[in-house]
Amino acid sequence: MESGCVQTAMAMGLTSKKASARSVTVERKNLITVCRFSVKTLLERYTEEPIDDSSEEFINFSAILEHILSHRFKGSGSWFSSDGQRSFWEYIRLACSKVQNSCIASIENIENISTSRAKGRAWIRVALMEKRLSEYVSTALRDTRTTSRRFYDDGAIMLREEATVLTGMLIGLSAIDFSFCLKGEALDGKSPAVIDYTPYLKFTQSYDYLSDEEDRRSVDSSNSEESVPEHPYIPLVTDEESWSNKCRKMEQRFKIVYAQKGYLEELVRLRESQLKNVETENKRLRAKVEELTLQGQQEKKELEAIVLELQLVLSYFRYFTRNYTKVLGKILCFCSFIIAYFLCFLSRRSFHSLDQLSPQVSLNSNSQKMDGRQNGDAAWTSAGKTADAEHLQYIMFYSQWCSAQTQHIGTCFKSIIP
CATH class of the missing domain: 1.20.58.900 (RUN domain)
Incomplete structure (x- = not known):
């Protein structure tokens, strides 16, 4: 249900x-x-x-x-x-x-x-x-x-x-x-x-058809065999006035059609002018697109060259870091050792000036004596002077070796990065 x-x-x-x-x-x-x-x-x-x-x-x-x-x-x-x-x-x-x-x-x-x-x-x-x-x-x-x-x-x-x-x-x-x-x-x-x-909604009787009165008349006449219709057909135009009316209507329609024709021709000319303007703008935009395309291709080539150059620099840098990391580590370790040793040396010996650190001054100053104001130390012995000179020579030798290694590394950097 x-x-x-x-x-x-x-x-x-x-x-x-x-x-x-x-x-x-x-x-x-x-x-x-x-x-x-x-x-x-x-x-x-x-x-x-x-x-x-x-x-x-x-x-x-x-x-x-x-x-x-x-x-x-x-x-x-x-x-x-x-x-x-x-x-x-x-x-x-x-x-x-x-x-x-x-x-x-x-x-x-x-x-x-x-x-x-x-x-x-x-x-x-x-x-x-x-x-x-x-x-x-x-x-x-x-x-x-x-x-x-x-x-x-x-x-x-x-x-x-x-x-x-x-x-x-x-x-x-x-x-x-x-x-x-x-x-x-x-x-x-x-x-x-x-x-x-x-x-x-008005119904207009066409001239090609019989009117209601003629239609009834034809029906009545069909009942008698001897009856003959008075008018065998209805003429399209009955009198001269109808001809003039029809001519006037045709003239009015011609004027309307002619006016519409002029308007449509003007509209066509306007559309043709607009079409030409659009075609000109289209050509300009196409030329602009081609120009931008060529410019984009050129920039793409330049960027590709830059990328290749950067990749080459990166490969050199990787090679350098892989081969010279150990050398840099040794140099840093030795430098730290030299600094520690030099600090110990300074703690044992006090100098008035940095000129006393030179090995030539240490070897040639046998008659030099320390000032009595510095805790009353005695003059250097010949054995102490000789040991200090050897230590200084040892330090200067490894300092020169570190400087040479540093210059070599700098030269490698200059060859990698122009």
């Missing part, structure tokens, strides 16, 4: 999800389709005079675009909106902040427009007058992080491929001149935008 209830609940939840997904899909299709019709209506409405706020076609288009930009918009309130209602203007303000020479800052500084919804409507009008509405929307769509994470839920038009179709539709509006007043009632931001679907 419980498993059946669970399955029923799961089935109902799945059905609800499918219904919700279908409703979102239908909303997207309806808005994109009615937007296409609205753009076509504006192009047909435009002659030579600019379109202003009084045009019903523009009012409907503005409402449709507002619904598209607000489709599945996250949240109804924002701490940074003055009116407490979060509208698509918050998204446009952030996503289009990097557009060059944009109107975002100008709209923010308009005094009589305070609400977020009113600023969004003012942006639509200013972008149309600048003929840059498609550029703004394209730039906003490229900022996917802002679009997907902060402002729109899943299934929104701005997150789907329909958004690319929307930018293509808006390009055609660049051929129309718009003139708006940014102080009108349409910018109050209090009244919601309502779409009028009736202009796009």
Whole structure:
């Protein structure tokens, strides 16, 4: 029993999800389709005079675009909106902040427009007058992080491929001149935008088909075998006035197409100029990369040579330390022995000056006597003098040997380290 209830609940939840997904899909299709019709209506409405706020076609288009930009918009309130209602203007303000020479800052500084919804409507009008509405929307769509994470839920038009179709539709509006007043009632931001679907739901009878009256007449006449229809066909153009109307409409369409052609040609020239600039910058960057590559290779060779030289010095140093450590140890031991012996010698003999340490002075000063003031020592005996001289000669010999070994080690150091 419980498993059946669970399955029923799961089935109902799945059905609800499918219904919700279908409703979102239908909303997207309806808005994109009615937007296409609205753009076509504006192009047909435009002659030579600019379109202003009084045009019903523009009012409907503005409402449709507002619904598209607000489709599945996250949240109804924002701490940074003055009116407490979060509208698509918050998204446009952030996503289009990097557009060059944009109107975002100008709209923010308009005094009589305070609400977020009113600023969004003012942006639509200013972008149309600048003929840059498609550029703004394209730039906003490229900022996917802002679009997907902060402002729109899943299934929104701005997150789907329909958004690319929307930018293509808006390009055609660049051929129309718009003139708006940014102080009108349409910018109050209090009244919601309502779409009028009736202009796009009218059924227009084509000239190729019979009218309802003729259709009934043909059905009635088919009951009698002798009846013959009065008009075997309905002419495409009935009178001269229809010809002039059709000619006038064709002329208007030609003007619109010609204006669109001029705009697209100008757009192509602009893109070609931008492409040339990008190619020039690309060549410059490639040359810079090649230069840096050559410089890096040269520095790499220099560093490799330095590493080899350091390795050679290290190998010499290892060889020197391995072969001369024992010699240095012997020299240090002998030096310590000499110092100890010399200190013992000095403790036994006291000299007035360092000149008495010379062996020549010791050997040639047989008649010299120590001063009687130093504890009354007697003069040196000849045997004592001879022993001291031998000790001094022994010390001087090993001192010269240590000096020679030290000079040899210094020469080895100079040969290793230039």
